[in-house]
Amino acid sequence: LDIFFLNFSEHTQTAYRIRLMAFAKWLKTEVGTPQEFKVGIIEAVFFLITKPSFRANEIVNRYSAYLRKTKLKTSTINAKLMVLSSVVGEARKYGLTTITIGVPTIAYDRESSPVKGPTEEEVKRIVAAARAQPGAKGLRDSMMIKLAYQLCLRSSSVVSLSMSDIDLKERQITVIQKRLRDKRTLTIPKILSGELEAWIKFRGRWQGPLFPSI
Secondary structure (H helix, E strand, O other): OHHHHOOOOHHHHHHHHHHHHHHHHHHHHHOOOOOOOOOOHHHHHHHHHOOOHHHHHHHHHHHHHHHHOOOOOHHHHHHHHHHHHHHHHHHHHOOOOOOOOOOOOOOOOOOOOOOOOOOHHHHHHHHHHHHOOOHHHHHHHHHHHHHHHHHOOOHHHHHOOEHHHEEOOOOEEEEEOOOOOOEEEEEOOHHHHHHHHHHHHHHOOOOOEOOOOO
16 A cells, blocks of 8 residues: 555545545445454455455445445545545556456536536537547547546546556556646546547557657
8 A cells, every 4th residue: 555655645645545544434334344354444455455356346336325325525425436446456556456346436417516517419529520630630639538528537637648557458547637646547438448449559559648649
């Protein structure tokens, strides 16, 4: 976990520890962990990554269902779930586990959100306009827009992506957010994974920016 936290700023480290501790407390009371199980971040993460994938995903789905029943904001719930995906991804990178979890994030309520983005139909028109550009530029720009919309990414996060950030086999993508030290590992939706793979095949698999200048 120390290595995992080194990837982030001090502010983000604190936020992640709080979210993981909340998961640990829920795990103790709701999942029926051993009696001697301590309510701690390390124990909770170890408990999760040593379970088979189906069992780990069951636990995450139950935690998601529990969070949905609270009065927490959607953004807060998604943040609590995404940190679990990031920790598992880091553990897998160092050979500590082989499991993959799909984080069931909750869609934002556009009607109640104070900040409203484009509707799905508007995004489709934007993507179509981008795709209408000739050659590789149309493919690149439309893929960037889809990625930003589907994963709720800032334009700066999309532009900074490199080939090393993509794991198509595990459907994982590592993005930089806010500050250069703030990274998150996200699950790529299946439909987007296929389109992203098609873009990479067109682009070529050489190392460098995922969306190079054209």
